[in-house]
Amino acid sequence: MCLEIEKLFGLPSRQTRELKTQLRCTIGRIALLRRKHQVQCAMERDDIAHLLLQTETHRAFRRAEQVVKEQKMLDIYNLVEMDCNRIIGKALLFDQQMDCPDELFEAVSGLIYAAPRCGDLPELRKVRHIFTDKYGKDFIMKCGFDPQVIEMFSRKVSIESMKSVTMQIAYEQGIKLDIAELVLPYNAEENLNVEVRNEIINKSSSDKIHPVKLINMEKEEEERRGLLHDNNSDENMKNVDDKLKRKTTLSFGKRVGVSVRTRRSGNG
16 A cells, blocks of 8 residues: 555655665765865875975885875765765666666666675665665676776775875975885885795794794784884894894793793792
8 A cells, every 4th residue: 555655646665765864874974984084194195295305205105005095985985975876866766667777777886886895884785785675686796897996995005006196295395206216115125025924924834833923923024124124224234133132032031920920829
């Protein structure tokens, strides 16, 4: 009876009303998250500008990766918000047609793809369930996704985008920057990270190193590379090794002290 009345007066169905409610909640949540990421992105850009002015160009280039990630999130929010508004504006088409309307297929596909990848937008998972109930799981599996959307959700940050951000900030600050001097050391360091990790993994598999110890080895190696990155002289390299040795000795001493106190308490 209710369905007949809704069709007679051109009212949206209960499922469509629930869909519009979830989409409006998504838009409201995006507004809050967008401000958060805009502030974070602005802070990161200010830090990069400060590092460039202090001639810390290598550190500035590495920080550009976080700026690119923040900008990606803002682009994702803009895309999701646009798709939500398109569906809300033409939601009655879902009740008028048995299949997904062609003019909304791209927006529906975009939200279906974003739902499991946007953990900070839980309403999208409910939207995905609504589309699954309405069109079936086969429709969800057959949805085609734009390669640009897939690239937008990718966690990988290209060096070209990092170069673009760094050069843009340097231009805003009136700093002349040779980007080639930044990219080559960055590539070399990334290759070194891969080689060191593979070496540690191979050693752990042959010597059966405990996983916790493996993680500590990786952290110490990262700390050593970070300190060496800022201090390149032979004297500073020696200081770095001495610092790591003292850290290891102190850690061992703490464990021995705990063991001795435990034994004494047991004997007492």
